[in-house]
Amino acid sequence: MLEVTDLCKQFRLYDQPVDRLKEAITRRTRHRLHQGLNGVSFRVAPGETLGVIGRNGAGKSTLLKIVTGVMMPDRGRVHTDGRTTGLLELGTGFNAELTGRQNIIANGLLLGLTRREVDERVDAIIDFAELDAFIDEPVRTYSSGMVMRLGFSSAIHAEPSCFVVDEALSVGDAHFQQKCMRRIRDFQARGGSILFVSHDLNAVKMLCDRAVVLEHGTVMADTTPDAAVNQYNRLISGREEDTERDHAAFEDGFGYGTGAARVVGAELAGEDSGAETVASGEWVNIRLVIQAEHPVPDLTCGILLRDRFGQDIYGVNTHYLEERLALSPDDCIELRFRICAELASGHYTLTVALHSAENHLENCYHWCDNLLQLQVAGVRTHPFAGVCRLPTECAIGSAEGPMFKKRIAGS
Numbered sequence: 001m002l003e004v005t006d007l008c009k010q011f012r013l014y015d016q017p018v019d020r021l022k023e024a025i026t027r028r029t030r031h032r033l034h035q036g037l038n039g040v041s042f043r044v045a046p047g048e049t050l051g052v053i054g055r056n057g058a059g060k061s062t063l064l065k066i067v068t069g070v071m072m073p074d075r076g077r078v079h080t081d082g083r084t085t086g087l088l089e090l091g092t093g094f095n096a097e098l099t100g101r102q103n104i105i106a107n108g109l110l111l112g113l114t115r116r117e118v119d120e121r122v123d124a125i126i127d128f129a130e131l132d133a134f135i136d137e138p139v140r141t142y143s144s145g146m147v148m149r150l151g152f153s154s155a156i157h158a159e160p161s162c163f164v165v166d167e168a169l170s171v172g173d174a175h176f177q178q179k180c181m182r183r184i185r186d187f188q189a190r191g192g193s194i195l196f197v198s199h200d201l202n203a204v205k206m207l208c209d210r211a212v213v214l215e216h217g218t219v220m221a222d223t224t225p226d227a228a229v230n231q232y233n234r235l236i237s238g239r240e241e242d243t244e245r246d247h248a249a250f251e252d253g254f255g256y257g258t259g260a261a262r263v264v265g266a267e268l269a270g271e272d273s274g275a276e277t278v279a280s281g282e283w284v285n286i287r288l289v290i291q292a293e294h295p296v297p298d299l300t301c302g303i304l305l306r307d308r309f310g311q312d313i314y315g316v317n318t319h320y321l322e323e324r325l326a327l328s329p330d331d332c333i334e335l336r337f338r339i340c341a342e343l344a345s346g347h348y349t350l351t352v353a354l355h356s357a358e359n360h361l362e363n364c365y366h367w368c369d370n371l372l373q374l375q376v377a378g379v380r381t382h383p384f385a386g387v388c389r390l391p392t393e394c395a396i397g398s399a400e401g402p403m404f405k406k407r408i409a410g411s
């Protein structure tokens with residue numbers, strides 16, 4: 001369990017580094033105060049994973065530093081029913097001159113383990129971090145990936161009750177990231193609380209039970225991961241001040257945006273089934289009706305398929321397809337996408353967006369989350385595992401061809 005109550009943190013900002021010294025000598029104030037965190041409160045129950053998302057400078061790192069005890073708040077408190085460990089900015093807590101092994105010991109003692117508890121865990125930590133050959137070298141000789149492996153392994157083996165994960169995880173290679181994810185899920189299943197800070201919105205949707213959106217050092221939303229990601233998307237599309245108005249403007253619609261152009265009609269159907277339920281491998285027709293209220297000289301229409309976890313599966317838009325669109329006020333056009341649903345069986349949603357250029361960050365006219373539903377049942381082609389079918393060929397011949405690029409050990 002982790003409970004954070006009314007955390008506040010102010011920073012002193014100086015125009016030039018020398019102002020700090022001048023202030024100390026002359027005792028004349030030369031700084032401005034900046035509120036890094038302002039009354040942040042939330043609770044993470046045992047076994048729960050809370051995502052934290054927010055724009056650059058929103059206060060995520062400051063929050064993590066306070067939660068892990070690296071920084072003290074000016075006000076407020078952090079309460080846990082055990083130890084909090086985590087993977088903070090790469091290398092935090094490591095001494096670059098000490099070896100990996102010495103760092104494991106120092107770190108363990110710092111986290112409150114006894115020397116005996118640390119000794120009992122050292123081999124498992126080295127083993128998980130896959131650092132056997134380098135463990136007696138100074139950490140300054142390690143690559144960023146190796147530092148991350150050491151940090152993750154030390155932190156998770158300290159048996160915390162709350163584990164903090166941030167972007168540092170993305171430094172590792174795909175193999176180690178997957179290994180960490182398995183370990184995180186295992187920790188989750190055993191009742192550990194997780195604070196997961198990430199810009200990877202899909203990962204937030206996949207891993208978290210709830211998510212908070214931080215903005216200017218305050219909690220702007222504490223809600224489901226899907227709703228939090230939508231809120232965050234609104235923020236980065238620069239519409240945060242207009243949220244209320246957008247909602248009102250689209251009360252009878254399904255989204256938000258400036259409204260310069262809007263999706264006023266949408267339907268999808270399998271080419272053979274004629275319905276929202278299609279077979280894997282069947283072509284699907286998506287029909288959209290778009291109306292302009294104002295001149296829109298550069299219009300992009302995009303579609304995004306998400307699976308039942310809210311994970312983005314496939315997105316495409318008219319900009320990628322090099323179809324140029326421009327609308328005058330009152331223009332009403334029909335746009336059709338035809339996609340082949342080479343997807344695993346399951347439930348999908350289709351989000352539709354109208355914006356300029358490549359994405360919605362500059363001008364978001366209308367964003368309609370999960371506007372349409374698509375059900376995939378049964379397979380047209382061969383069965384497959386995973387989320388989608390990639391066109392595949394398979395050939396069988398003699399093994400006397402050119403050398404394989406990767407030799408498998410023992411062969």
Ligand SMILES: Nc1ncnc2c1ncn2[C@@H]1O[C@H](COP(=O)(O)OP(=O)(O)OP(=O)(O)O)[C@@H](O)[C@H]1O
Binds near residue numbers: 011034036056058063
């Ligand atoms: N040591 C510091 N001195 C002065 N200001 C700071 C300090 N640390 C953070 N800040 C300020 O506090 C605010 C929050 O910063 P923080 O690093 O927590 O944001 P963040 O959400 O983690 O951003 P990012 O996504 O870029 O990592 C920012 O405006 C930042 O400039």
